[in-house]
Amino acid sequence: MSDAFFSKPRPFSKRKRDDAAAASRQASRHGTSVRGAALSRGGKERANGRKGAAGAGANGARNKGKRRAEEDDEELDADGGDFDSDDVGSDEAEGAEEGTDEEDDLETPAQKRLRLSQMYLKSLEKDKEEEYGFDAADLDRDIIAERLQQDVLEHTGKMHLSVASTLQLPIPSTSIFRTPAKGHRGSVTAAVASHDGRWLYTSSKDGAILKYDLSAITSPSSDSSSPDSRRITRAAYFAKALSESQKRNGEKHKRFDGKDKGKGKETVSEGHTDEILDLAISHDGKTLASAGRDKVIGCWNVEGEGGKWLRGLGGHKDAVGSIAFRLGTNELYSSSFDRTIKLFDLSTLSYIETLFGHQDSIQSIDALRGELAVTAGGRDKTVRYWKVTEESQLVFRGGGASRLRNVSDGALEDEGIEEEEPKRRRRQAEAKGRVKFVEGSIDCVAMVDDSTLLSGGDSGTLCLWLITKKKPIFKVDLAHGINEHASETEGIIGTPRWITALSCLPYGDVFASGSWDGQIRLWKIDERLRSFSPLTTIEAPGFVNSLQLIAPSLRPTKESHLAPVSTVKDKKAEPEPKSLIVVAATSKEPRLGRWMRFKEAKDGAVVAVIPMQ
Structure with missing residues (x-):
């Protein structure tokens, strides 16, 4: 029962508690009618007795639910500060079924704080996706998949x-x-x-x-508006x-470039x-x-x-x-x-x-x-x-193929000649005097x-x-x-x-x-x-x-998914x-x-x- 309880999102405002009490009353009445229908097989008098007892139990549950809602509101104000549960997790809580009074009694204050923290983290992730338009983890996976696909193609x-x-x-x-x-x-x-x-x-x-x-x-961040900087x-x-002869003659290499023009600057040979x-x-x-x-x-x-x-x-x-x-x-x-x-x-x-x-x-x-x-x-x-x-x-x-070339290449003298000659004549006819190199x-x-x-x-x-x-x-x-x-x-x-x-x-x-x-x-x-x-x-x-x-x-860099x-x-x-x-x-x-x-x-x-x- 406790596992089922912790898996359900819970509302924490007074307004939600009132709605929950009303839903509890309706559920209690619905449950009473079902039980009464089931017991009708055993006798009408016993079913009516059960129905009266269920009505009395529903009234007791309504009073107990109100007292429990007031205690939860006081505890939430002491632990959560200005945290407003209407803004965080309210979408998930609206459509969820309410738990029973026995389940409320099983949740400790520490478990409640843990549940609130989890809901708050989920709200932050949702806000991040709405602001940035993407998830960083999904982007990492896309980049890795793109690199793997590129490697496979190469x-x-x-x-x-x-x-x-x-x-x-x-x-x-x-x-x-x-x-x-x-x-x-x-x-x-x-x-x-x-x-x-x-x-x-x-x-x-x-x-x-x-x-x-x-x-x-070549850098994308370069300033294209100022041509002088590009x-x-x-x-x-x-x-x-230095060559070996220059070394034997004792020569020293001189470098002349830019700032050192006109000055001999020795370098390593x-x-x-x-x-x-x-x-x-x-x-x-x-x-x-x-x-x-x-x-x-x-x-x-x-x-x-x-x-x-x-x-x-x-x-x-x-x-x-x-x-x-x-x-x-x-x-x-x-x-x-x-x-x-x-x-x-x-x-x-x-x-x-x-x-x-x-x-x-x-x-x-x-x-x-x-x-x-x-x-x-x-x-x-x-x-x-x-x-x-x-x-x-x-x-x-x-x-082109020729007998002289075939001999020099070590092939048969007439290899390729029969195929090459008609092609050569056809090309000459098509060229009509154009020089062929x-x-x-x-x-x-x-x-x-x-x-x-x-x-x-x-x-x-x-x-x-x-x-x-x-x-x-x-x-x-x-x-x-x-x-x-x-x-x-x-x-x-x-x-x-x-x-x-x-x-x-x-x-x-x-x-x-x-x-x-x-x-x-x-x-x-x-x-x-x-x-x-x-x-x-x-x-x-x-x-x-x-x-x-x-x-x-064209190829994604290794550092892109680490940014x-x-x-x-x-x-x-x-x-x-x-x-x-x-x-x-x-x-x-x-x-x-x-x-x-x-x-x-x-x-x-x-x-x-x-x-x-």
């Missing part, structure tokens, strides 16, 4: 981020930023941003690395190290001794890797605002042309001009294994979350898809997901590949146009602008390509992964030597704006040489923040 290895349709185009000029003019003393070869959009790193042919702070332009500011400088050709940063933003022409892979600890040289990893016999981290890990893939690929674990700064297969220097490498990698083989005109755990590779051949080198590669990839070469053609097809399923010729120049003997000669850089949003439907036509082109991939179409362009004069696409706001209720409330009221960030390294010269030069171009990095709907 581990499936399929494209799942539909970003292209949400981009707000065209891109305003106020959303495109450049690094400060006084930076590197050589051509910029690479630029990479941390995955949270906070830091930017650029490398150069002068062997140095610059670190910039992007919080003023700038990229320099945070740290990692100088070039740790770093690269030659040009830096590529950069890569781990997913957690703590480790930066650099690829050098000095055959060394540099490892840097870049936590906080500064940076520290950890170690140089060797093993390659020629320049390291490209590097890429496996997403979510500290495993690093490196490709070299010695035609090999090496795998390192930067958490222990150790070497794992070497992969062989390319017949020419490897120009580009890319990787995602899976234990997979893709490479562009340059003049061997192949794209190779590496399955690291299975120690196997898939070879995709660009360009043959692909002689594949220089760039990027992964869309674990089974789809992109490539670009010296013919200016962008190709979309599936690992289940031997030929590209879709391609766009002359993606960045033709460059025309005058010749004294041949007149006007047109040559395609080759693809110098290529990058895709990991598991997304947007990718970017760069050349030397002064524009970065964004493309949208069809949801069926069968074609792609142009989206927009970004002004970037000079050679685009590297590209990167990140979307920091206080007031902070979460503010974020709920004003959702954090989402954006796609495009990072590009632009220069006067190509990344791997100096056979062309644009004097009007600027060396540095371009950062475009494209808002999403």
Whole structure:
């Protein structure tokens, strides 16, 4: 009986007690009539006697209920103070059944105070939900569920981020930023941003690395009303190290930058001794890797605002042309001009294994979350898809088939010739005199997901590949146009602008390509992964030597569900704006040489923040 009593909400005002007494009288009469009907089977006289006794009992219960109500009101005033039970818990009490007098006698003052406290806490939770519009515990569960769903989608290895349709185009000029003019003393070869959009790193042919702070332009709390405050500011400088000959000659390295211009400032001789050709940063933003022409892979600890040289990893016999981290890990893939690929674990700064297969220097490498990698083989005109755990590779051949190429590749002389000749004649008939450029080198590669990839070469053609097809399923010729120049003997000669850089949003439907036509082109991939179409362009004069696409706001942060209720409330009221960030390294010269030069171009990095709907 006591358990049933404590599970019922009870009213505590005098007005409610009067209503309860009236309800008790009605219930008592109702109970008397029922009992009288039941006893009618035994005799009418005995039922009438019982009815008289029940009436007398009802009168006694009414008097006792009034006395009990007065005692409860006095006790409530002494214990509860100004607490008004009409405002707290009255909704639950109105529809509840009243307890009997025997149940009232079982409740002690301590139990009553406990019940009042529980009702008060419930009222506070209800007021919080009415004021904030949500429950913090429910919000935590939603954030955790969203993160788990995102992890599951990423581990499936399929494209799942539909970003292209949400981009707000065209891109305003106020959303495109450049690094400060006084930076590197050589051509910029690479630029990479941390995955949270906070830091930017650029490398150069002068062997140095610059670190910039992007919080003023990428943070949602940045003041967009004042353009002067939205700038990229320099945070740290990692100088070039002294070579062995310079050390033997007793030379000291001098750093000249900004405030120290004209003053020689000695630095620690740790770093690269030659040009830096590529950069890569781990997913957690703590480790930066650099690829050098000095055959060394540099490892840097870049936590906080500064940076520290950890170690140089060797093993390659020629320049390291490209590097890429496996997403979510500290495993690093490196490709070299010695035609090999090496795998390192930067958490222990150790070497794992070497992969062989390319017949020419490897120009580009890319990787995602899976234990997979893709490479562009340059003049061997192949794209190779590496399955690291299975120690196997898939070879995709660009360009056209020919007997000479089959012999050089070690295949049968007539393999693919019968299929290629009719296609070539048909293309010539359709072109009607239009010049067709043959692909002689594949220089760039990027992964869309674990089974789809992109490539670009010296013919200016962008190709979309599936690992289940031997030929590209879709391609766009002359993606960045033709460059025309005058010749004294041949007149006007047109040559395609080759693809110098290529990058895709990991598991997304947007990718970017760069050349030397002064524009970065964004493309949208069809949801069926069968074609792609142009989206927009970004002004970037000079050679685009590297590209990167990140979307920091698409993935919920680990700290979001740990924030206080007031902070979460503010974020709920004003959702954090989402954006796609495009990072590009632009220069006067190509990344791997100096056979062309644009004097009007600027060396540095371009950062475009494209808002999403």
